[in-house]
Amino acid sequence: xxxxxxxxxxxxxxxxxxxxxxxxxxxxxxxxxxxxxxxxxxxxxxxxxxxxxxxxxxxxxxxxxxxxxxxxxxxxxxxxxxxxxxxxxxxxxxxxxxxxxxxxxxxxx
Numbered sequence: 001x002x003x004x005x006x007x008x009x010x011x012x013x014x015x016x017x018x019x020x021x022x023x024x025x026x027x028x029x030x031x032x033x034x035x036x037x038x039x040x041x042x043x044x045x046x047x048x049x050x051x052x053x054x055x056x057x058x059x060x061x062x063x064x065x066x067x068x069x070x071x072x073x074x075x076x077x078x079x080x081x082x083x084x085x086x087x088x089x090x091x092x093x094x095x096x097x098x099x100x101x102x103x104x105x106x107x108x109x
Contacts, residue, residue: 008020008022022093028093049090055086057102079108
């Protein structure tokens with residue numbers, strides 16, 4: 001794998017794990033990576049933390065930055081929110097998240 005690529009593990013709504021390669025040098029987020037692999041992540045607002053259609057659950061021990069007020073506000077209004085809920089659009093692809101495991105939240109947001 002190239003130096004500027006990491007692996008992201010996404011568990012889809014059927015329980016199937018997808019091992020995705022993601023570039024760290026393109027300023028992408030998890031929602032965009034999922035969409036580039038045609039996984040069913042809607043991302044209706046385009047990554048502005050203004051909808052919750054890219055909600056996912058952090059299933060690994062990966063350290064992520066604190067959630068922004070915008071992300072927390074959006075999750076307050078979302079369905080199926082758990083303690084480990086995050087918005088995929090707010091998780092930026094970087095070396096620090098190499099090997100992260102995320103489960104897609106059920107549809108209905």
